[in-house]
Amino acid sequence: SQLYWFTVEFGLHKQNGLIKTYGAGLLSSYGELMHALLNQPEYKPFDPEVTAVHPYQDQAFQPVYFIAENLEDAKVKLQNYAMKIKKPFSLHYDPFTNSIEIMNTPQKVKKALSQMKEELKNLCLALENLS
Numbered sequence: 001s002q003l004y005w006f007t008v009e010f011g012l013h014k015q016n017g018l019i020k021t022y023g024a025g026l027l028s029s030y031g032e033l034m035h036a037l038l039n040q041p042e043y044k045p046f047d048p049e050v051t052a053v054h055p056y057q058d059q060a061f062q063p064v065y066f067i068a069e070n071l072e073d074a075k076v077k078l079q080n081y082a083m084k085i086k087k088p089f090s091l092h093y094d095p096f097t098n099s100i101e102i103m104n105t106p107q108k109v110k111k112a113l114s115q116m117k118e119e120l121k122n123l124c125l126a127l128e129n130l131s
Contacts, residue, residue, distance in 0.1 A: 007051075008023060012026075
């Protein structure tokens with residue numbers, strides 16, 4: 001919940017050396033936005049390991065904001081952090097159905113691998129045809 005709070009709701013990032021906002025909570029609150037950008041709060045570099053355990057304030061303006069070097073940096077750091085979370089399943093995104101399947105049985109993994117194998121075969125054939 002803290003990662004959501006300090007990114008989706010109250011996220012800041014740098015752009016051309018300036019601090020910019022991307023969090024919905026900041027963009028929807030003029031008072032919070034002015035507080036965040038007038039250098040009154042404490043700024044910390046965005047690090048999901050630290051941000052995930054940092055308490056947030058939901059009754060007043062944030063005393064601390066985490067600033068990403070840029071949006072791509074924030075995305076990569078969040079992806080790397082999420083990959084480290086131990087879970088008893090994996091997820092597979094199907095771009096054709098716009099759905100996510102939980103890969104929690106060997107049969108589901110085998111099915112996904114079979115589909116990928118067929119896709120790779122089709123791509124290799126297309127590449128051969130272009131040569």
